[in-house]
Amino acid sequence: MFLTFLTFLPLIGAIFLAFIPKHEEDAIKQTALAIAVADFLLSLQLYADFDTTTAAMQFTMDVPWIEAWGISYHVGLDGISLLLYIMTTMLTAIAILASFGIKKHIKEFMMAMLALSTGMLGVFISLDFFLFYMFWEFQLIPMYLIIGVWGGQRRIYAAVKFFLYTAVGSLLMLVAIIWIYFHFHKTVGVFTTDIMLITQQINLDMLQQKWLFCAFFLAFAIKVPMFPFHTWLPDAHVEAPTAGSVILAGVLLKMGTYGFLRFNLPLFPLASVEFLPYVCGLAVIGIIYGALVAMMQEDLKKLVAYSSVSHLGFIVLGIFAFNHYGLQGALLQNLNHGITTGALFLLVGMIYDRRHTRLIAEFGGLAKVIPVFTVCFMIMTLSSIGLPGTNGFVGEFLILLGIFQNHMGFAIVATGGIIFAACYMLWMFQRVMFLEIKNPENEKLTDMTPRELCTIIPLIILVFWIGFYPKPFTKTFDASIQHLITQVTPKDHQGSQEPHASANTDVKLAQADAGSSGSH
Amino acid sequence: MIPAPEIDLVSLAPVLVLSVFTMLVLLMDLFIGKNKSGLVFISLTGLLLTAVSSFAKTDWPVRSFGGSYVVDHLSVFFTMVFCISSALAILISIEYNRREKIRVGEYYSLILFCTVGMIILASSTDLIMIFLGIEIVSLCLYVLAGIRRGDVRSSEAALKYFLLGAFATGFLLYGMALLYGTTGTTKLAGIAEAISSGQMSSQPLVLMGMVLLVLGFGFKVAAVPFHMWTPDVYQGAPTPVTAFMAVGPKAAAFAAFFRVFTEAMPELASSWDMILSIIAVITMFVGNLGAIVQTNIKRLLAYSSISHAGYLLIAIIARNSLGGSALVFYMLVYTFMIFGAFGIVILIGREGKENLELEDYSGLGFQSPLLALSMSIFLLSLGGLPPLAGFIAKFYIFQAALNEGYVILVVLAVLNSAISFYYYLRVIVYMYMKEPQGEFQITLTPITLLVIVISVLVTVELGLFPGPVLSLAQP
Numbered sequence: 003m004f005l006t007f008l009t010f011l012p013l014i015g016a017i018f019l020a021f022i023p024k025h026e027e028d029a030i031k032q033t034a035l036a037i038a039v040a041d042f043l044l045s046l047q048l049y050a051d052f053d054t055t056t057a058a059m060q061f062t063m064d065v066p067w068i069e070a071w072g073i074s075y076h077v078g079l080d081g082i083s084l085l086l087y088i089m090t091t092m093l094t095a096i097a098i099l100a101s102f103g104i105k106k107h108i109k110e111f112m113m114a115m116l117a118l119s120t121g122m123l124g125v126f127i128s129l130d131f132f133l134f135y136m137f138w139e140f141q142l143i144p145m146y147l148i149i150g151v152w153g154g155q156r157r158i159y160a161a162v163k164f165f166l167y168t169a170v171g172s173l174l175m176l177v178a179i180i181w182i183y184f185h186f187h188k189t190v191g192v193f194t195t196d197i198m199l200i201t202q203q204i205n206l207d208m209l210q211q212k213w214l215f216c217a218f219f220l221a222f223a224i225k226v227p228m229f230p231f232h233t234w235l236p237d238a239h240v241e242a243p244t245a246g247s248v249i250l251a252g253v254l255l256k257m258g259t260y261g262f263l264r265f266n267l268p269l270f271p272l273a274s275v276e277f278l279p280y281v282c283g284l285a286v287i288g289i290i291y292g293a294l295v296a297m298m299q300e301d302l303k304k305l306v307a308y309s310s311v312s313h314l315g316f317i318v319l320g321i322f323a324f325n326h327y328g329l330q331g332a333l334l335q336n337l338n339h340g341i342t343t344g345a346l347f348l349l350v351g352m353i354y355d356r357r358h359t360r361l362i363a364e365f366g367g368l369a370k371v372i373p374v375f376t377v378c379f380m381i382m383t384l385s386s387i388g389l390p391g392t393n394g395f396v397g398e399f400l401i402l403l404g405i406f407q408n409h410m411g412f413a414i415v416a417t418g419g420i421i422f423a424a425c426y427m428l429w430m431f432q433r434v435m436f437l438e439i440k441n442p443e444n445e446k447l448t449d450m451t452p453r454e455l456c457t458i459i460p461l462i463i464l465v466f467w468i469g470f471y472p473k474p475f476t477k478t479f480d481a482s483i484q485h486l487i488t489q490v491t492p493k494d495h496q497g498s499q500e501p502h503a504s505a506n507t508d509v510k511l512a513q514a515d516a517g518s519s520g521s522h
Numbered sequence: 523m524i525p526a527p528e529i530d531l532v533s534l535a536p537v538l539v540l541s542v543f544t545m546l547v548l549l550m551d552l553f554i555g556k557n558k559s560g561l562v563f564i565s566l567t568g569l570l571l572t573a574v575s576s577f578a579k580t581d582w583p584v585r586s587f588g589g590s591y592v593v594d595h596l597s598v599f600f601t602m603v604f605c606i607s608s609a610l611a612i613l614i615s616i617e618y619n620r621r622e623k624i625r626v627g628e629y630y631s632l633i634l635f636c637t638v639g640m641i642i643l644a645s646s647t648d649l650i651m652i653f654l655g656i657e658i659v660s661l662c663l664y665v666l667a668g669i670r671r672g673d674v675r676s677s678e679a680a681l682k683y684f685l686l687g688a689f690a691t692g693f694l695l696y697g698m699a700l701l702y703g704t705t706g707t708t709k710l711a712g713i714a715e716a717i718s719s720g721q722m723s724s725q726p727l728v729l730m731g732m733v734l735l736v737l738g739f740g741f742k743v744a745a746v747p748f749h750m751w752t753p754d755v756y757q758g759a760p761t762p763v764t765a766f767m768a769v770g771p772k773a774a775a776f777a778a779f780f781r782v783f784t785e786a787m788p789e790l791a792s793s794w795d796m797i798l799s800i801i802a803v804i805t806m807f808v809g810n811l812g813a814i815v816q817t818n819i820k821r822l823l824a825y826s827s828i829s830h831a832g833y834l835l836i837a838i839i840a841r842n843s844l845g846g847s848a849l850v851f852y853m854l855v856y857t858f859m860i861f862g863a864f865g866i867v868i869l870i871g872r873e874g875k876e877n878l879e880l881e882d883y884s885g886l887g888f889q890s891p892l893l894a895l896s897m898s899i900f901l902l903s904l905g906g907l908p909p910l911a912g913f914i915a916k917f918y919i920f921q922a923a924l925n926e927g928y929v930i931l932v933v934l935a936v937l938n939s940a941i942s943f944y945y946y947l948r949v950i951v952y953m954y955m956k957e958p959q960g961e962f963q964i965t966l967t968p969i970t971l972l973v974i975v976i977s978v979l980v981t982v983e984l985g986l987f988p989g990p991v992l993s994l995a996q997p
Contacts (some may be wrong), residue, residue: 070992107888136908143902146947150955151887158955162947169943173936180917181923181931 328404790882
């Protein structure tokens with residue numbers, strides 16, 4: 003019940019906002035922020051109450067909804083979704099705070115943000131296919147409006163492209179869901195759309211798994227986005243307002259990786275193993291391609307957008323490593339990317355607000371003019387590269403550790419991606435922050451305001467916290483990862499895989515590694 | 523000796539009640555003065571009583587008149603849909619007719635007569651009766667389409683509709699004649715029996731009859747390639763009539779379509795499901811691709827209604843009880859979405875300027891937020907976006923088809939949904955993302971507004987909690 007309340011609180015807030023007169027802009031902003039912050043603080047209670055020793059769903063609620071079709075309102079959280087859930091509430095609050103400067107239609111903007119929040123939270127808690135699909139599609143609309151109404155020059159094009167890409171992908175998933183629904187009835191004898199029940203009892207042969215895997219994969223791969231389905235992302239990111247970009251990078255992309263973890267792996271284990279080389283291949287291509295394209299960008303926001311393609315490739319690689327390190331790294335990197343890239347978009351947004359341009363060539367020598375900004379930017383740049391001591395390092399390290407064990411080749415190529423990341427990020431940083439001040443406009447820049455600092459500081463804290471002591475984060479998903487691995491590993495193959503009994507001690511070792519190299 | 527068929531007036535009650543009220547409207551028109559609102563009252567009462575009287579028999583299915591008329595699950599639910607759609611049509615016409623100065627007496631009675639025809643269509647299990655129903659419906663519609671006599675477009679719409687409609691009726695009749703000629707009966711059950719026991723005189727002629735029926739019904743439901751009349755007629759007809767045509771008569775034609783093919787020719791399913799599948803796919807594609815390039819809201823909705831006919835054909839192809847239920851549920855939801863959307867189209871227009879171009883909607887989103895929000899809800903629901911009713915309806919149809927194993931058909935339908943989002947979103951783009959062209963002068967007329975509010979509520983309600991209505995729709 004508490005979980006349901008938390009999920010719908012933003013939507014209720016959005017409806018409440020509708021009754022505040024349009025001209026009371028301050029009241030609107032403050033109310034929206036208060037709702038989002040309250041939602042975030044309350045969601046921390048979930049972390050406190052979370053039992054880290056079990057992989058079972060917690061905070062569950064299951065009430066019949068459309069009984070004629072066996073559909074129920076079934077929600078809950080496990081280790082995979084808990085931190086994503088909390089990150090969503092946090093980023094919503096930050097994004098709302100970051101958009102206080104919006105000039106037109108502030109009321110509608112805040113309403114859209116809050117509605118979006120409910121849609122995203124709903125995706126992470128749904129344990130019923132039908133419910134999941136509803137939330138999955140529902141969050142498209144507010145995001146579409148945020149890009150299309152408050153975006154940049156080519157906003158309409160970007161918004162429609164964003165919507166259609168996601169819709170096409172998810173509609174095929176819908177067909178797969180209905181198919182599973184009937185198949186489950188044929189084989190088990192119950193009409194149900196309960197994800198937990200179906201995951202447990204479904205019985206599919208190889209061919210069926212392959213088709214269904216593809217239908218689900220397409221939906222999630224577009225969302226992630228994986229190469230070659232990524233073309234909507236740079237457009238959407240560049241045109242979206244700052245808050246939109248933050249949410250897009252921080253949460254919406256995570257829905258794709260979350261989908262892999264919740265559906266593709268446990269439902270279609272055979273097909274997952276079968277398609278592994280292809281998925282990993284696409285992920286690696288994404289890593290290298292994203293990095294190379296990012297290197298050539300002249301627009302700051304586009305650069306960060308393409309770096310997302312590259313980073314998300316790592317996460318997918320970690321997921322398909324099918325071992326503890328890989329999955330742990332992937333889940334952690336899910337958060338890291340939300341934090342780091344979200345912060346980078348915030349920072350780029352701040353500088354855009356001041357100069358109304360994002361072209362790298364327009365800047366140079368900012369370090370002397372706006373030192374605080376530069377320090378924040380540097381921390382996030384280094385975190386994005388994965389410097390030891392920052393969150394990015396722990397995540398990428400674990401992922402590479404995981405993939406090295408199973409697929410050396412992919413790991414070697416992916417490591418190249420990290421080097422490229424250092425190239426494009428540092429080069430960009432140098433051109434923007436150092437060198438001489440060529441453009442006199444830049445001398446007039448003002449440093450960060452307290453409000454802007456408020457949006458960045460929580461993220462900076464998280465960067466170092468995860469970088470030095472990731473345990474409070476990783477411990478939430480260890481049990482779920484173990485459970486997931488047993489689901490993916492076919493029972494008759496279990497002998498040939500390396501035993502996972504000692505995984506927990508391995509994890510500790512890895513964390514110790516991460517910590518010690520961070521302190522150098 | 524011909525046995526006298528048993529007469530069962532009770533099962534005919536909805537038709538009788540509505541006919542009486544229709545006559546009453548015609549008569550009263552002469553006696554009441556300038557203020558015609560009394561006619562509205564009589565019409566709505568008539569529709570309400572009709573809806574109630576359709577439950578006169580509850581031990582479904584009740585067959586009467588020698589098996590040519592049936593009261594069953596499908597017919598009762600469809601009667602409900604017809605009553606709702608006619609009531610909504612009357613409600614949104616009131617202020618529109620005043621604005622556009624359309625004479626109302628015969629207008630209301632024509633809608634009611636048309637409804638009588640629709641009920642007959644949905645309840646008949648005899649080819650002659652079905653033909654009778656189709657004629658009643660069509661004749662009323664020809665007149666309604668051209669009721670704005672002074673308007674060139676309206677007259678063009680009526681003439682076009684009449685000429686092509688008459689042609690299609692010819693095909694239909696020819697098909698019926700062939701079926702009668704080969705099987706010796708006009709009763710659907712009798713035809714099915716003759717076909718399954720091989721007692722027909724000539725297999726090719728039966729097939730030809732079937733193809734001609736597809737042609738005739740295809741025209742009535744505006745399936746491609748018999749859809750050419752739709753955009754022009756929808757654009758030219760008065761807006762409430764357009765909404766009415768897109769819903770009620772189409773639902774009735776689908777009901778008869780479903781009945782004839784599933785009850786009379788289940789044995790030939792292997793031959794007609796292929797034809798219908800092809801028609802369904804082409805219909806969806808032509809409708810959706812055609813809608814993309816439209817700049818007039820009425821034409822856009824016309825093309826969208828063509829594409830919806832394609833989805834509905836899938837329910838016929840599924841030909842299981844799920845298909846029938848999916849069909850009625852879809853039509854119910856569609857009724858509210860369409861009347862809601864057209865209600866807004868009516869409100870946006872004003873005397874002398876109908877504002878039907880998409881550009882006229884620029885900036886509506888922030889000038890009158892609730893109206894734009896309602897329009898968005900209707901359009902997104904038409905596209906099939908959860909959690910709106912349109913999604914549940916599409917979900918139902920896809921379920922019915924997947925249950926019978928039509929995976930490719932469903933995949934194509936789903937892709938079409940994605941295409942359709944493009945043009946529904948285009949309207950939303952105009953409303954929210956373009957700068958307004960000038961000040962909006964919207965007079966929020968109360969009754970039209972009422973229709974919109976009801977439609978929004980139902981569209982959201984049936985999307986979030988479809989349970990009760992779904993269990994009603996399922997036999």
